[in-house]
Amino acid sequence: MPVTAFHAPSSLADALALLAAGGRPVAGGTDLVVELAAAPDGGPPGALVSLHRLAELRSVAVEDGDLVMGAGVTVATLREHPLVREHAPVLAQAADRFAGPQVRNAATLGGNLCHASPAADLAPPLLVLDAVVVLAGGEGGEAERRVPVDAFFVGPRRTARLPGELLTAVRVPLRGGRRASFQKGGTRPSMDISVVSVAASAELRDGVLRHARIALGAVGPTPLRSPAAEAVLEGAPATAATVAAAARAVLRDARPIDDVRASAAYRLHLLGVLAQRVIRDVIDR
Amino acid sequence: MSESTRPRGAVGAPIPKLDAPERVTGRIRYIHEIGLPRMLHGAVLRAEVPHARIVRVDTSRALSLPGVRAVLTGADVPLVPFGHGRDNTALKADFVRCIRDEVAAVAADTEEIAREACRRIRVEYEPLPAIFDPEEAARPGALRVWPEREDNLAFNYHYDHGDVAAGEAESDAVVEGTYRLHYVTHACLGTSGIVAAFDSDGRLTLHSVTQVPFLYRRDMSRIVGVPPEHIRVIQAAIGGGFGSKLDIYPYEPIAIFLARATGRPVRILFDRGEEFRDSPTRQPAIVHLRSGARRDGTLTFRTARLLLDNGAHTSWGATTPFVMMQTFSSLYRVPHAAFDAEVVYTHNPYAGSFRGYGNLQATFPIEVQLDELAESLGIDPLELRLRNAQVPGEVTGQGLVFQSCGLAECLRTAAAASGWEEKRRAYAQAGEGPLRRGIGMASMVHTGGGAKIYHSDGCGTVLTVDDFGSVTLVTGATEIGQGSETVLAQIAAEELGIPVDRFTVVNSDTQVKPWDVGVHASRTTFIAGNAARMAANKARRKLLDAAAEQLGVPAGDLEIRDGDVVRASDGKVLTDVGRVVRKLHFATRYDVVTTTAYYEPPSAMQDPGFKGNVSPTYSFATHVVEVEVDVETGVIRPLRVTAVHDAGRVINPLGALGQVEGGVAMGLGYAMTEDLVIREGRVLNGSFRDYKLFTAPEMPEVDVRWVETADPDGPFGAKGIGEAPAICIAPAVVNAVYQATGRRFRSLPLRPERVALELARGEGEE
Numbered sequence A: 001m002p003v004t005a006f007h008a009p010s011s012l013a014d015a016l017a018l019l020a021a022g023g024r025p026v027a028g029g030t031d032l033v034v035e036l037a038a039a040p041d042g043g044p045p046g047a048l049v050s051l052h053r054l055a056e057l058r059s060v061a062v063e064d065g066d067l068v069m070g071a072g073v074t075v076a077t078l079r080e081h082p083l084v085r086e087h088a089p090v091l092a093q094a095a096d097r098f099a100g101p102q103v104r105n106a107a108t109l110g111g112n113l114c115h116a117s118p119a120a121d122l123a124p125p126l127l128v129l130d131a132v133v134v135l136a137g138g139e140g141g142e143a144e145r146r147v148p149v150d151a152f153f154v155g156p157r158r159t160a161r162l163p164g165e166l167l168t169a170v171r172v173p174l175r176g177g178r179r180a181s182f183q184k185g186g187t188r189p190s191m192d193i194s195v196v197s198v199a200a201s202a203e204l205r206d207g208v209l210r211h212a213r214i215a216l217g218a219v220g221p222t223p224l225r226s227p228a229a230e231a232v233l234e235g236a237p238a239t240a241a242t243v244a245a246a247a248r249a250v251l252r253d254a255r256p257i258d259d260v261r262a263s264a265a266y267r268l269h270l271l272g273v274l275a276q277r278v279i280r281d282v283i284d285r
Numbered sequence B: 001m002s003e004s005t006r007p008r009g010a011v012g013a014p015i016p017k018l019d020a021p022e023r024v025t026g027r028i029r030y031i032h033e034i035g036l037p038r039m040l041h042g043a044v045l046r047a048e049v050p051h052a053r054i055v056r057v058d059t060s061r062a063l064s065l066p067g068v069r070a071v072l073t074g075a076d077v078p079l080v081p082f083g084h085g086r087d088n089t090a091l092k093a094d095f096v097r098c099i100r101d102e103v104a105a106v107a108a109d110t111e112e113i114a115r116e117a118c119r120r121i122r123v124e125y126e127p128l129p130a131i132f133d134p135e136e137a138a139r140p141g142a143l144r145v146w147p148e149r150e151d152n153l154a155f156n157y158h159y160d161h162g163d164v165a166a167g168e169a170e171s172d173a174v175v176e177g178t179y180r181l182h183y184v185t186h187a188c189l190g191t192s193g194i195v196a197a198f199d200s201d202g203r204l205t206l207h208s209v210t211q212v213p214f215l216y217r218r219d220m221s222r223i224v225g226v227p228p229e230h231i232r233v234i235q236a237a238i239g240g241g242f243g244s245k246l247d248i249y250p251y252e253p254i255a256i257f258l259a260r261a262t263g264r265p266v267r268i269l270f271d272r273g274e275e276f277r278d279s280p281t282r283q284p285a286i287v288h289l290r291s292g293a294r295r296d297g298t299l300t301f302r303t304a305r306l307l308l309d310n311g312a313h314t315s316w317g318a319t320t321p322f323v324m325m326q327t328f329s330s331l332y333r334v335p336h337a338a339f340d341a342e343v344v345y346t347h348n349p350y351a352g353s354f355r356g357y358g359n360l361q362a363t364f365p366i367e368v369q370l371d372e373l374a375e376s377l378g379i380d381p382l383e384l385r386l387r388n389a390q391v392p393g394e395v396t397g398q399g400l401v402f403q404s405c406g407l408a409e410c411l412r413t414a415a416a417a418s419g420w421e422e423k424r425r426a427y428a429q430a431g432e433g434p435l436r437r438g439i440g441m442a443s444m445v446h447t448g449g450g451a452k453i454y455h456s457d458g459c460g461t462v463l464t465v466d467d468f469g470s471v472t473l474v475t476g477a478t479e480i481g482q483g484s485e486t487v488l489a490q491i492a493a494e495e496l497g498i499p500v501d502r503f504t505v506v507n508s509d510t511q512v513k514p515w516d517v518g519v520h521a522s523r524t525t526f527i528a529g530n531a532a533r534m535a536a537n538k539a540r541r542k543l544l545d546a547a548a549e550q551l552g553v554p555a556g557d558l559e560i561r562d563g564d565v566v567r568a569s570d571g572k573v574l575t576d577v578g579r580v581v582r583k584l585h586f587a588t589r590y591d592v593v594t595t596t597a598y599y600e601p602p603s604a605m606q607d608p609g610f611k612g613n614v615s616p617t618y619s620f621a622t623h624v625v626e627v628e629v630d631v632e633t634g635v636i637r638p639l640r641v642t643a644v645h646d647a648g649r650v651i652n653p654l655g656a657l658g659q660v661e662g663g664v665a666m667g668l669g670y671a672m673t674e675d676l677v678i679r680e681g682r683v684l685n686g687s688f689r690d691y692k693l694f695t696a697p698e699m700p701e702v703d704v705r706w707v708e709t710a711d712p713d714g715p716f717g718a719k720g721i722g723e724a725p726a727i728c729i730a731p732a733v734v735n736a737v738y739q740a741t742g743r744r745f746r747s748l749p750l751r752p753e754r755v756a757l758e759l760a761r762g763e764g765e766e
């Protein structure tokens, strides 16, 4: 995209106005700049609207029974913030395995979700936490609308975000007794794009799993939940047999591809291994 | 050199590199920072197809772009063939034979315009069938990359000593296997580049990153038609070389042709994509190895058959068998050995030289197979290696003379420091759960003082002690980031008795420095070090003679210490060297203290059968690697590397440590993560995102130890260390993984995917 202008609005209203005029948001730029460099002439020209001066996008708070994280919160903050560690430790876990320190300091929550890579590492944890994204702008002006993360990813690199909309926050409903876990695999332990990622969450009552969620990254066109595995886990006893059955069921919902990073065969193999590990971790936690 | 090697301050001191402050403050001038008045920027258009006939090149849309000053195609420049196989040209006029092939080039006011102009050039290709698999290319009747040749065989090498059949007959155990080594790239942080400028007399100045400035000048002369004496090569600070800058690559003469066409200086810089795609790789290899031993572990024979992919053009990769055969013949005592290598053309990109120069590819099969042999004989891998390790003074079947040799001590030290016996025993019991541990070892031998492949393997030095007691050391040797400046200053400082902080090392301009072969073959410490020491010795004698005359005492009673002339008997300071030189200028002799030296190592060019002592000395090492393998995900975590090196006397322990740690990182990358994926001749992962270097968080603890044999010919006993540390990591990893998993991998890299899928497949060898 040939860049015609760079705006750095200091209020949300100004930002929304610039986006309404066709501007494109840029947060940490760790996806966008890579994209611009790879195809400097790709797509129609446009203005960039930087979000870095919008303090309201950078807060982390508990409100109305939700953990509310601004879209501009960095991955480094997710990794360390006490509220995240307390209420959504699985997100901190994913943040810990994310890139390296320099990228974590720049990369944001909103950017990770809006770029909508199938391998976005924050997506599986948010999917298993029943998170909801908050969007403002576009047709609705400054009014907000909420979309479950589950319905946000609609295709490869495509989201339910409408033109002119800004993702302002992500809300995670607090739920006592929920346990969750995340794992990813790649060629190298650090600084690597996930070849596969998996998150799981559930409540464990009287040895039985409830509200089970399992979500997968890099094995389909979008980050996705695994209905087959969730069905196996829901109401099932927390046993090794359940773990094994769910890890098998996960494979039914995965549609991995072969690429230079990994073969589909390895992605399926690794998915089975990591799924077992996260479910076991949820049970043992 | 029988003098005592007692330290006089400089040698053995762990001092930081002299240019460290310049580097870490960003002041050093890399090629990217060399700008000349009126300079233009060049860019190169390369083939998008691995094999095609060039039907038409339409440059009109490039020429019409404002800011474009010249566009050249194969029709516009002399096509003088160059390279080891004389099969490359600066631009290609009729055919392209690999995706790197240079089809056109542009000089423009900015780099952006030059690149945009390249994109506007329309090349019409007639696609032709191509051949990418070296095994297929080696078959009779295969599609020929060069139709004018009989077949695809570019080079072949045969070496043997002893009688392999007799060796085999004496064997109680024989093992064999096929080993495959992959493409990796140097991944230099500083990308390649050149600035070419003609002066008004037609003399050419090249700001270059070459590792071989004098050979470069000679060879470039032929390619561009400028007399060699009219070419001046000024070496910019090199941002990583590792062998990748040992040859001339087409972009360099292209810059010269563009400079000639425009009458202005031209700079060409690679971007990161070009650095991955268009610079040479490590030589890939398929090695079939067979070896045997007696029941007691004594090796009986070794035979190796190798097939190397030459790519479409020849660079130094094709000559790596020359180094490989030294390892096949001489890594451990092998009474009978035979080696055959074929190098075949394909339409793949071509390989160059890369730290180790084939030795990683040779050491890997040998050291992996040794473990297999040990297992089949029921002998511990350490014991098997010790039984066959050479001793000082030994002459190998190939005629390599190991006048200093710490191999056995490297093995013993590495075993003791790594806790080999206990860990070997502990890890023999397979653990529970997915995490399994193993420990493995491997050793190496490598030239420690160059390789006599030209009639001289020497280096010149000019040394001046000035009138304030400072020293200027002008060396033919090239600094490539390895710290040679510092080591050479330390050697000369030790000899002279003048401290290192009074030294300036000059080493980057062929108009100033005396001749040298170049930086390769781990030769600089040994050869340039000896040259520096010789020049320093002459200067010391001259200073002492002058001081004796000035002071009226016998020269034999004097010494230079810390820049002062002292009475040897009690260390009393009588004068200082600056004063001695000033008096020499003004009073006594009207003279200067400038000395020259040329050191020629006592090595030999090999005979046509590749026999002879190619290097004056050899370095040895043993690496022990301890790993933890997640057998389900396939992730291998190296826990600890013990690296024990015989580099003779260590001149600078800090610099040497850096060499070993860097080599270990490079070797671990080769073993586990780095993989330049080339399919149908195209590089698929040409970025740091998808080409996985081993990064800091993955690095294990590296315990570096020295076996300080004093080499009789080395400067103060030193030998080379540059290449050695990268050489024997990969087989040690594979051997450790074997102990951890029971699976013996015979090809690299051990990426998690391969490890996991192989282990999941269950029984059987790869």
Ligand SMILES: Cc1cc2nc3c(=O)[nH]c(=O)nc-3n(C[C@H](O)[C@H](O)[C@H](O)COP(=O)(O)OP(=O)(O)OC[C@H]3O[C@@H](n4cnc5c(N)ncnc54)[C@H](O)[C@@H]3O)c2cc1C
Pocket (backbone or CB within 6 Å): A024, A025, A026, A027, A028, A029, A030, A031, A032, A033, A034, A051, A071, A072, A097, A098, A099, A100, A103, A106, A107, A108, A109, A110, A111, A112, A113, A114, A115, A119, A120, A121, A122, A161, A165, A166, A167, A168, A191, A192, A193, A194
């Ligand atoms: C070296 C490296 C390593 C990486 N490692 C990982 C990793 O381990 N795991 C991983 O998941 N990702 C990784 N990434 C990808 C990237 O860092 C993340 O996706 C990151 O979260 C993107 O955030 P950003 O703020 O940089 O987004 P930007 O690049 O600024 O934006 C990304 C996209 O989202 C849009 N956008 C940004 N913010 C908003 C908003 N508030 N509302 C609407 N649209 C918005 C932009 O217009 C753009 O299209 C890596 C990237 C690099 C360069």
